[in-house]
Amino acid sequence: MQNILITGCSTGIGLQTAITLRDNGYKVYPTARDEKDVESLKALGFEYARKLDVTIKEDITLAIHHIMQRDEKLDAVFNNAGYGQPGAVEDVSVDTLKEQFETNVFGLHEVTLQAMRIFREQGYGKIIQHSSVLGIISLKFRGAYNASKYAIEGLADTMRQEVLGTDIYISTINTGPVTSKFRENALKKFNANIDIDDSPFTEVYKKELKVRLENDKDNTPFNLPATSVAEIVFEIMKANKPKPRYYVTKATHILGFFKRILSTSLLDRLLNRI
Known part of the structure; x- marks a missing residue:
């Protein structure tokens, strides 16, 4: 039976992926940052659920050690944990940008490094990096998140070349709009880290961005359920x-196509309308 470690399984894509893989015969090790979410996973029948905050190296080490003790192998890792920090680039402090990268990039990279040590020793394995359509194109007021996903793209593109000819595979998933608690979590980060009243974009924040983040209904074109990623x-x-x-x-297919065929100036004008 193949096994897999999944990060960020409290809700949404991570949770749905854990359920889908379990229901199709895989041994799933789902993880979440908060203990209450771990208990929720166990209540759903995930006996191997455990706490893992990707910004804490020891959590990652213990989670992988837990798997190796039980199975003496690791078949795959799905680096799903992450969040979005909204706000114009000039309103995002260096500390806030570091915090974004700690989870989305450095945490993902630490999981990858520890998994790769096992994969190199056993001679096989799969790393699944959860990127975004925003790792292909950039949208305004998402600069910190854009940058973190572009970083994932650079690391994955390089690693694929470095494992070429082995039975270790690096796959990147570029997800577009998918139903999850992503917007709810982004609103919390926006309120916590962006000084709305001391910004060139105060009016835009209040009349457009904050309204969109606070909207319970997701009217984003081409939105799909979390199962769409789980199936991939x-x-x-x-x-x-x-x-x-x-x-x-x-949305990912369309914007990825535009990135390939349009000039930078034309693409900027198109994306600025989204």
């Missing part, structure tokens, strides 16, 4: 040689 992870797990990249949602 399932496809990767089944594949002997998974693809290096998977697009999820029409």
Whole structure:
């Protein structure tokens, strides 16, 4: 039976992926940052759920040690944990940007490093990096998140070359709009880290950005349920040689196409309207 470690399973994509893989016969080790979410996972029947905050190296080490003690192998890792920090680039402090990277990039990288040590020793393994359509194109007021996802792209693109010719595979998922608590969590970070009243964008924040983040209804075009990503992870797990990249949602396909064919100036004007 193949096993997999998944980060960020409290809700949304991580949780749905854990359920989908478990229901299809995989041994799932789901993790969450908060203990209460770990208990919720156990209540759903995930007996191997455990606490893992990707910004804490010891948590990662213990989680992987836990798997190796039980199974003496690790087949795959899905680096799903992450969040979005809204706000114009000039309103994002260095400390806030560091915090964004601690989870989305450095935490992901530490999980990857520890998994790779095992994969190199056993001679196989799959790393699934959860990027975004915003790792392909950039949208205004999402600069910190854009930058973190572009960083993931750079690391994954490089690693694919470095494992070429082995049975270790690096796959990147570029997810577009998907139903989750992403917006709710982004609102918390926006309120906590952005000085709305001391910004060139005060009016835009109050009349547009904050209103959108506070809206319970997701009217984003091409929005899909979390199962859309879970099915891709399932496809990767089944594949002997998974693809290096998977697009999820029409938005990702469309914007990825525009990135390839349009000039930078024209693409900027198009994206600025989104």
